[in-house]
Amino acid sequence: MFKKFIPKEMVTNINNAKSSVQKGIRHQVLDQMPFAEDYIDQILPKKEALKIVKCQDHIEILAAQNGELLFFRHRDGDLYPTLKLLHKYPFILPHMQVDKGAIGFVLSGANIMCPGLTSPGARMTRVDKDTVVAIMAEGKDTAIAIGLTKLSTDDIISKNKGVGVENIHFLNDGLWQMKAVK
Amino acid sequence: MATADGGAERAFLVNEGPKKGVSYPIKLAYCGECTMPIEYCEYYVNYEKCKEWLQKNLPREFEKLSVTKEGEGDVEKKDDGGSGEEKKKRQTRGGKGLMKAKKKVEPQGIRMWTASRGKKKKVTIVVGLASYEIDLKDASKFFASKFSCGSSVSGDDEIVIQGDVKDDLFDYLPEKWSQIEEDDIEDMGEKK
Ligand SMILES: [Zn+2]
Numbered sequence: 001m002f003k004k005f006i007p008k009e010m011v012t013n014i015n016n017a018k019s020s021v022q023k024g025i026r027h028q029v030l031d032q033m034p035f036a037e038d039y040i041d042q043i044l045p046k047k048e049a050l051k052i053v054k055c056q057d058h059i060e061i062l063a064a065q066n067g068e069l070l071f072f073r074h075r076d077g078d079l080y081p082t083l084k085l086l087h088k089y090p091f092i093l094p095h096m097q098v099d100k101g102a103i104g105f106v107l108s109g110a111n112i113m114c115p116g117l118t119s120p121g122a123r124m125t126r127v128d129k130d131t132v133v134a135i136m137a138e139g140k141d142t143a144i145a146i147g148l149t150k151l152s153t154d155d156i157i158s159k160n161k162g163v164g165v166e167n168i169h170f171l172n173d174g175l176w177q178m179k180a181v182k
Numbered sequence: 183m184a185t186a187d188g189g190a191e192r193a194f195l196v197n198e199g200p201k202k203g204v205s206y207p208i209k210l211a212y213c214g215e216c217t218m219p220i221e222y223c224e225y226y227v228n229y230e231k232c233k234e235w236l237q238k239n240l241p242r243e244f245e246k247l248s249v250t251k252e253g254e255g256d257v258e259k260k261d262d263g264g265s266g267e268e269k270k271k272r273q274t275r276g277g278k279g280l281m282k283a284k285k286k287v288e289p290q291g292i293r294m295w296t297a298s299r300g301k302k303k304k305v306t307i308v309v310g311l312a313s314y315e316i317d318l319k320d321a322s323k324f325f326a327s328k329f330s331c332g333s334s335v336s337g338d339d340e341i342v343i344q345g346d347v348k349d350d351l352f353d354y355l356p357e358k359w360s361q362i363e364e365d366d367i368e369d370m371g372e373k374k
Contacts (some may be wrong), residue, residue, distance in 0.1 A: 035197065035199040035200065038199075038200060039200070039206055039207075042206070087208060087210045087219065088206065088207030088208050088209075088210075089200075089206055089207060089208070090208065091197060091198070091199050091200050091201070093197075094197045095195050095197065096195075097195070103222075103225060104225060107222070107225055123193065123194070123195050124192075124194060124195060125194060125195040125196065125197055126194050140219075140221050140222070141221065142210060142219040142222075144222065157192070171218045171219070171222060172216070172217065172218060176217070177217070
């Protein structure tokens with residue numbers, strides 16, 4: 001989603017969220033990422049208005065008052081944490097670990113193919129299709145990307161070919177490079 | 183344990199939420215060169231630049247990186263060498279493993295510094311000789327006889343010499359081994 005994302009050109013406007021919108025977002029985060037509960041006030045302080053950064057292609061980025069980029073979504077779809085937020089709270093998403101051989105591909109923005117998730121160096125959490133997941137890598141502690149499963153874990157295993165997880169946001173893509181918003 | 187489809191039994195990950203004993207948010211160190219978490223620097227096209235940056239700005243992380251590269255817990259194998267603090271310092275000293283892995287033959291420069299052993303005693307630590315294809319045991323013997331003092335190999339590219347002999351080393355190293363230039367040697371002062 002952010003492979004060719006150039007913040008300067010893509011951002012159309014930045015507004016503070018209305019409190020009703022902010023409440024909705026808080027709800028959505030907890031709904032989608034139940035493990036975030038203990039830290040939700042740290043992540044989305046109640047007293048601080050969220051900034052909504054509207055971008056082209058129906059992308060919306062949610063930022064803290066200090067400009068730190070927290071979540072993003074496409075149209076009214078699922079919320080994704082940014083990698084920087086995920087690095088702070090790695091447990092908010094289920095992890096899918098690719099094998100070492102896939103790391104270079106993921107970093108160039110490629111989707112994650114099933115064999116990269118089923119080989120001996122890989123490990124998966126059991127999830128359904130269309131789940132937002134953290135892409136981890138064999139031998140590494142930090143997330144390399146954030147993805148959306150195209151198949152359930154069971155189907156990834158049984159089919160073992162084609163795209164298993166869509167690469168939505170990865171280290172060094174346009175969103176990663178994007179600075180805190182003013 | 184084979185399943186019906188012939189694959190091995192698969193161990194799944196389970197998301198169990200925040201880990202006990204970890205305080206969140208986790209503060210990660212990002213590389214000033216490639217901007218990624220430093221464990222991914224090795225995938226950056228300009229990895230050499232990353233290493234330079236790390237060495238300058240996050241020497242501890244740089245050293246960790248190299249220890250990880252060395253792998254196989256050779257950390258524990260290093261010699262007894264005094265207090266836990268000293269040990270810690272030594273086990274992470276270096277950049278050597280990484281350098282070795284990447285550029286086997288190219289000399290990496292020699293770094294030396296002094297450290298205290300006890301209240302009055304000082305030792306000089308020399309790192310980098312192995313990258314000049316110098317046998318460390320021979321070198322250690324040479325130092326012992328030259329300085330009439332104790333000297334020992336304390337890591338896979340590290341020698342400890344009793345006393346502060348840094349100044350002398352600037353002369354002796356290029357003299358003894360012609361492949362070393364005086365400019366290759368870096369005096370890193372005193373480390374605690
Ligand atoms: Zn780097």
